Amino acid sequence: MTVHNLSQTNSILNRFLHQIRDETIQTDRMKFRRNIERIGEILSYEMSKTLNFESRSFQTPLSSARFNELTENIVVCSILRAGIPLHNGVLNYFDEADNAFVSAFRKKTTTSEEDFEIVVEYLASPGLEGKTLVLVDPMLATGLSMLNVLKALKKLGKPKSIHILSVIGAQPGVDLIQDYLPENAHLWIGDIDKKLNDKGYIIPGLGDAGDLAYGQKL
Template sequence: MKIHNLSEKPSILNTFISELRDISIQKDRMRFRRNIERIGEIICYELSKSLHYKPHSIKSPLGSQTSELPQDDIVLCSILRAGIPLHNGLLNYFDKADNAFISAYRKHDTSGFNSFKIEVEYLACPNLEGKTLILADPMLATGQSIVSTLKALQSFGTPKKIHLVSIIGAKPGIEYVSEYVSTDVILWIGTIDKELNSQSYIVPGLGDAGDLAYGQKLQQ
């Protein structure tokens, strides 16, 4: 797996990630969601440089101009529910893309909070055969959600190219995903933290992105 860690070169992206982490700013849910969306737009711009382009002649009221325009047939797939604002950010730029949504969440068992499996209950997806799949998950913690989602998508066809998009990832989770996916899969990520805590949350991370964006949920 190829990794593009956008934090390796300072940019305005650092501002938005810092605000996502800041416990005083996190109280503003609208700002939290908007920052995720803006990060999605920034990553989308960087990702777009890797796509395939073809010259097109464009007519204006005063003449014509040849421009290189993207040719990839894109499908955006997001993991609910924290993935919604990130999905919106990507969709703001890839507005002609088809869309897929999947509910992949941690289902805890009775042996403890850290004992869980990833449960997939809902999936809506177009045909992926020969498409460019962009799979978005804001927090790449253990990596199990991304792997479970890729497995669930297999029945919809084989994509020509797979891009993974995350805001914050943990090294153990990235290593786990890297062992599963092929070497030509590309991960676009805002920044990488070193570790997971005993509950498999990213440290320092930012907490539960879904709860911060949409409110706390009852554990079942």
């Protein structure tokens, strides 16, 4: 898997990353969701440079002309619920893509906050055989959610290629999925932090993206 860490190059992305991390700014839910959406647009633009295009002709009011048209059959799959703003950002650029949705959540196995398993409970997706799978999840923490989702999607066919779009990740989670995915897969990510805390949250990270976007869950 090829890792594209966009924070390594200075761009307006750094401003949006700061705003979703800063505890004095991130509590504005509408701004938080919009910034995640913006980051999804930037990740999509960068990813688009690696996709396949074909030259096509068309007519302007004055003459004929040509343009390069995207030829990939894309399926955008988001992990609910935190993935929705990022999913919307991707759809702003790949507006003709098919869509898939999957739920993956942490289920406690004991009374301890540190002990949990990832449960995939809901999956709605078209077939993936020969298509370009774009899997979006804002936080790539332990990598277990992503890994379980990828395993659940296997029954829907083998994609031609896999692109994972994430806002912030932790190095252990990146390492986990890198060992699982093939060499021709790509991870497009805003920034990578070094570690997780004992509850499996990214440090320094930003907190719980789903709660910040939509409010606390039960």
